[in-house]
Amino acid sequence: LANVKRAISGTYHAVRQAKYARRYLAEAAYRFNRRFDLEQMLPRLATALMRCKACPERVLRMASNFHG
Secondary structure (H helix, E strand, C coil), X not given: CHHHHHXXXXXXXXXXXXXXXXXXXXXXXXXXXXXXXXXXXHHHHHXXXXXXXXXXXXXXXXXXXXXX
């Protein structure tokens, strides 16, 4: 339980809405289950990067300006 608390508080500094609790726990479980498979980490990352759509630089800059 402490690992889950640390994973969530390390990623999200404030968890305020209980309706998203299941998503936070699912993400923590996903990360926990994949942390020891170091051999597959880079191929999985490369696959994920190839599958995602490109994001224009202007959108990235807008997001960085929004978050400070």
